[in-house]
Amino acid sequence: MKFNLEEIPFSTRGSYMVFSKLGKKFQGEEIQEGIYFRNVHGSAVSSLVARIVPQKNGQEIPYQYEASPQEVKIYDDEHCCRITWQDEKTVLLEGDLPFYFDFLAEGSSYTFAQPWKVGNRDFYLVNCFRGNSRYMIRSQKGSLQLKQKWREGNAEYSYLYVNGDAPYMLVLEENFEDWKDRGEDYDYTYAAQKQKQKFEEFYALMPSVPDKYQDAAEISAYVDWTGMVSPCGLLKREAMFMSKNWMCNVWSWDHCFNALALAYHCPKEAWDQFMVLFDFQKESGNIPDSVNDTKVIHNYCKPPIHGWTLRKLMKVMDLSVEQLKEAYEKLGRWTSWWLNYRDENGDGLCEYSHGNDSGWDNATAFDHLPPVTLPDLAAFLVLQMDVLSEVAEKLNEQADAKMWKNRANEMLNNMLDVLFENGQPVARAGFDMHKVENESLILYLPIVLGKRLPEGTRKELIQTLESDKFQTSYGLATESWHSKEYESDGYWRGPIWAPSTMLILDGLKECGEDTFVKDMTEKFCQLVQKSGCAENFNALTGEGLRDRAYTWTASVMLVMAHEYL
Known part of the structure; x- marks a missing residue:
């Protein structure tokens, strides 16, 4: 290679x-x-x-x-x-x-x-x-x-x-x-x-993919392999940076996708990637925006996709009781932090205090001054509370299981009542909850709930996602390519990203949209085959943009090609 x-x-x-x-x-x-x-x-x-x-x-x-x-x-x-x-x-x-x-x-x-x-x-x-x-x-x-x-x-x-x-x-x-001088001479x-052998051994442990995508899989494996750094300074376990170009941190949702790529045959490494941000969890339950060996950034956070991730890890890994207890305690505190500290108007729905908190830094849903209340955050928390309920059942904590399920149901109902109009998702800003007009794909992330959504809501979301509103020849644009706000290199205002693609396809897969999921996965794998593991991609040309060696792009390609193809 x-x-x-x-x-x-x-x-x-x-x-x-x-x-x-x-x-x-x-x-x-x-x-x-x-x-x-x-x-x-x-x-x-x-x-x-x-x-x-x-x-x-x-x-x-x-x-x-x-x-x-x-x-x-x-x-x-x-x-x-x-x-x-x-x-x-x-x-x-x-x-x-x-x-x-x-x-x-x-x-x-x-x-x-x-x-x-x-x-x-x-x-x-x-x-x-x-x-x-x-x-x-x-x-x-x-x-x-x-x-x-x-x-x-x-x-x-x-x-x-x-x-x-x-x-x-x-x-x-x-x-x-x-x-200290080791006193050795070396053989080049x-x-x-x-x-060569070490990389090939790592590559052999990555998820299997169709033969036609072996080139993309090999370069993805290399990006992930070299993205890993040893424990040093503040990092107490091996961690995968997002890149060794200039995005030399671990961000608190990126690590979830990297954990999934390792989960099939590298369970220790996968668990380390999943838990690395929780090593920095505050007493309040908050986990930081990003970490590296010398810095911890708390100005922002990232969306709570950790319950979604844990559910997927449980499907492919045999987690011990100790691991389940550790995850349950940390995930419960992370969820409670959102409920206790990010529901400023007390309406039962949590808010983002900046676009960075959502991971979609400059998406058009954040065109108005925060706080901004979006249905994706509610959906992630519903799913996370569902998973907490499932884990509580496994740990024989029946009262907790019932409590988390009840809270999940309450939030789901609030989301459907407040953040949907005529079956379509909406963004709301400020304490007056005024509507923010936008055409961002972020509004459609609640499809991650799959069949947990009412049938009518599912159909509306699926119809839009499978129309040409966001779909291009290369995948799902993060801003409708028909929108006047669309930008070809606008970060979250147009380019195709790995995490948004995977979260949406995972929900559509649960809804039974297998043909569409397969088609979109093929498109994403072709993107990586053509343009490498870029941070994001021009939605209309497929050109790789920004950082060109991004680990979550590599990991998402490997997982989706394995799971959906």
């Missing part, structure tokens, strides 16, 4: 280090084009550590590259440098292509390289303050030369040259906390073979 390094970073499971081919701008910063060594720890002001610059006689030269799960090759007509992973904290670079590391010291504070010695072994310690990271670089074979101008505690420039006069082998180790070929 080959992939585009301009879209998908080269990394390995567990690592916070990546290599990317970047253009002239990255995260709003003007940069030189090239292949960059990057750091995705959450403490980094900038993820850029160094640019790899192929050179001859000190002058940068043209080059090509090729990326696969086991290695990146950088080459010209005569020479080549290959990069692979010894382990999640150790990179190996082997070849005869002369190059230098530009550690981007110019204009930054406290970035420099210094000689370091352990016994008779020579290293360079690279201190990258903007990246809050340090690295040890050693030449196992060949020579290194530092060209650096030191001035008042900082390097004005810092270049580490790798001579290509003879074959070289470099070892680059992360020194994020404590580092063996390390690359092990990387």
Whole structure:
């Protein structure tokens, strides 16, 4: 398998280090084009550590590259440098292509390289303050030369040259906390073979998909595999970032879709993904918007799809009593938080205090000042309380089971009375609950309740979803493509997204709409086959948009292709 390094970073499971081919701008910063060594720890002001610059006689030269799960090759007509992973904290670079590391010291504070010695072994310690990271670089074979101008505690420039006069082998180790020389020499070929084997073993554990989508499945598996980071700092368990491009966090609904992709054959990893946000649950029951190894963001939250997720996990995993108890306690507190803290007018329906809380940040349903009351939130809570009732039954908590079922029924009735007009879902804003005119797909997410909805309501929702209001040649647009508010790259105002697609198709599947579900799943798999694991897609052209290596897109493709095809 080959992939585009301009879209998908080269990394390995567990690592916070990546290599990317970047253009002239990255995260709003003007940069030189090239292949960059990057750091995705959450403490980094900038993820850029160094640019790899192929050179001859000190002058940068043209080059090509090729990326696969086991290695990146950088080459010209005569020479080549290959990069692979010894382990999640150790990179190996082997070849005869002369190059230098530009550690981007110019204009930054406290970035420099210094000689370091352990016994008779020579290293360079690279201190990258903007990246809050340090690295040890050693030449196992060949020579290194530092060209650096030191001035008042900082390097004005810092270049580490790798001579290509003879074959070289470099070892680059992360020194994020404590580092000790392991005193080892490494075999590049063996390390690359092990990387290939590790990825293939992971890929074999992913959900099976139709043969025609094997290319999409393989790239999806790679995005998920490399998206995982080891416990570090605030993260106490292995976690899957949404991407190692720039969305280097775990958001509190994205993780649910990633848990589902792992559930079939990786139960421990699946449970870790499902529970990772609950490690940060407050006493009130709230779980944060997002986390990484150094930051917890509480400004927003995300929708309570965790009951929906738990129900799906229970279908494919054998959960222990201890796991059910853990999920029940945490899910109950999360549900109670919504009921206690997000029903400001006391009408029995919860509100979003910002579009970000819904996950649909800028959807047209939020065109009026919050609070905004939407039927999707009510539907998620109904489903979540239904699941809490089911789990309470399993745990022989009969009173709790009855209580959650009663509360679910009350909310369902409130949703149908207040958030539907003439069978169609509506958005309401403010404490006066005035109607917000919009043509957002978010209003139709209550189909996730399936046959829990009255037959007439189901039929109205199905009729709209299967019309051309949202449906395009590539899937379901998040804003009607007939709407004057539709934007081709408008985030939640038009593009096709993985989570909205899966939530809606899951509900339609329960309603018996098998033909439509299969057709939409085929379209989504074709999108990934064509445009990769993009954050979202142009609804009318299928072009991949925004972050191009997004794990929930990968996970949704794998799960839907397995479940629905």
